[in-house]
Amino acid sequence: MHLVLTGWRMLVYSPRRLLLSCLGIAFAVVIMFMQMGFFNGLNDSQANLARILDADLVMSHRDKDNLKSTEEFSRKRWRQALAAPGVASGAAVYASASYWWNPQDGSRNRVLVLGIDPDNPGLRLPQAAGFPQSLKRADTIFYDRRSRRELGNILPGMESTLGQARVKVAGLFDLGANFSYEGHVIAGNETYFHVFGHRDPQRLTDGISLGLLRLLPGADREGVRRNLLHTLPDDVLVLTREELEARERAYTTRATPVGIIFGTGLAVALVIGIIICYQLLFNEIQDHLRQFATLKAIGYRARHLYLIVTSEALLLSMFGFLPGVVAAAALYTVVERLSEIVMDLSPGRILFVLMLTLVMGSASAAFAVRQVIRLDPAELF
Amino acid sequence: MTMADSQIRDHDLHHPAGAQAGAGNDAVTVRDVDFYFGSGDSARRVLHNINLRILRGQIVIMTGPSGSGKTTMLTLIGALRSLQQGSIRCFDTELRGLSLEQQVGVRRNIGFIFQSHNLFESLTARQNVHMALELRTLPEADKHRLADRVLGELGLAERLDYRPGRLSGGQRQRVAIARAVVNTPPLILADEPTAALDKDSGREVIDLLRRLADEQRCTIIIVTHDSRIMDAADRIINLTDGRISSDLDVRRTLYICQFIKQCPVFKDMLLNDLTDVAQHMELQSFAAGSEIIRQGDAGDRFHLIYRGTATVSVRQNGASREVATLNSGDFFGELALLRDEPRNATVSAATDVETFSLSKGQFLAAVRDHKSFEEQMANTMFSRRA
């Protein structure tokens, strides 16, 4: 304990050096937060669709490896599944990419259009007023308020062009843009068929994107799934909603280099932090070589000295972490506003970065303390 | 009044520095120590066959030219370096062959004082002293008490919470000493403790060490070039080129000087030469009735009577005849040495006799080097009957 206190006293003895080092560490902490924020933002926004599905099991085309792709499967399969034992009810969701014209400046952006049955939507959007009943009127849609700003400043009652059709905004919901689409639109089935009127009507109505199934209370989910996979032809995939969400979250990391990009960013930030921290410890030890050697001469062991240096490093890391977390929180809000990517600063993530920061401190201490270990107290005389 | 009753009458000349004899009194025993820096062809021998016994409670000053191996010797005694050859016993621990871990254990019983104070700038005087206490399992309150008391004794009671930056050089060195002595180590090693200090501060520090040695029977070895502090030593060891070139028991020598100075032969000698002679004198005891020198023997020593009465007798034609009585302060035995002849008389102890004696070699060297001594001798030879 006394050694920790000594580390603390040595650290705070020169406030200027401490301040500079803190800023350096705070900088590394902010970079780590940003890298992690972007990374999580990507994954979170990829998984946002999975989260609003109201289902126990989700059917999709076998090759559909993420919810933003547009493979379709036959509605008949879903109907078959509805009849299977243990299944209570279900809903079918159409999904296709289309263009949305910005009503303010006429620019065109890709959006994902979901088609649902207003009487059986299969989506949970508690914040969306009037959903899904308002979709029963022809050519009305719900617009994702958190779509990118380039899509225009959209308010209920506005009109715009979606694909081939003129549509009217019946209401707004909250989902969030992602890296595949600039925004989301939900339409009733009739409107959906109208928007994609140029396609073959037969295939359009038959090809659903997702088949949602709700099970009877007490039904064995795993059993139902196995049974479905067994009885249906093998062109469909059946996942639990949780599996789907996990798959979605991991998808970006798996299918795109963002995981590597941001992972590298995180690692680089960590290394920067270690270097900054090591630099301070190095100077600190250089300035105290004679003192450390004296301690060794009078009977301190390596682990005592290690404790002093490590306490310094960890205290310094904490000092740097606090302003870092504050700055990161501020930056998250700004980035969220500018990029419309969800930047979620959850306690778990704060803890994660804190842990990385402490790892950073201990690692630099482990490097720096070698100087002390090598020290020969006989050279003091 | 005889000369034997001079000033420091009860000084025990048989046992240097007044310490009691016996192995239990040895603080440090160095035996046949050699030390090399480097290895193989580039190995350089810096210590040659060092033998040394240092008694408890002594202050030993080690001095000598730069590069003579003083610091190396100190680091060996302090278990800061591993011994290569020979043995050093530090109290009851043999240092030869200790593991690094065991060396750390030995060092915990040694107080180290360095040329620079090596205090933590960021810690107050009290906290710096605490650094030495932290290795012990003591209640926190006791540590506080100890640190404050030691600093108080060193005159730093008002400066407990000062950082080194606000202390003078002497005060800083005193804090460093407090750190070295707060655990009351039985042995203190100091390398040039006064080199960085002005005269007064240096004096302060040395007086302090003297007090520690006297009051706590702490053994102190000081390496120094500072001639101003030699007087604090019980013993001055001179190292030259890795060898002990002289080993001076200060108090004994001073005492002998005072004694022999009253003897006409040495009266006009310079103090420096006197200490040289005194240093080489050996105290010898002879029981009443025994012969100190015998007529016809080869001359080997010069004697100066310290205590007791001796009679000189000459044997001629088979008959022995007493020719003189010698008392404290009288000397004899010089003629055989100067002339390289056999003894021309027998001197026997009438009572128990103690003499300071010089070997032939040392006697001749002294005669050669000290003009006044030679003249004195010539005079006495003249006046004395052959």
Ligand SMILES: Nc1ncnc2c1ncn2[C@@H]1O[C@H](COP(=O)(O)OP(=O)(O)OP(=O)(O)O)[C@@H](O)[C@H]1O
């Ligand atoms: N670490 C070392 N490696 C090699 N040689 C050394 C080392 N330390 C000292 N020496 C050499 O050993 C010899 C004795 O050195 P030492 O430091 O013991 O001398 P010293 O008597 O303390 O001298 P000074 O009065 O200058 O302090 C010197 O010639 C020195 O150059």
Ligand SMILES: [Mg+2]
């Ligand atoms: Mg030296």
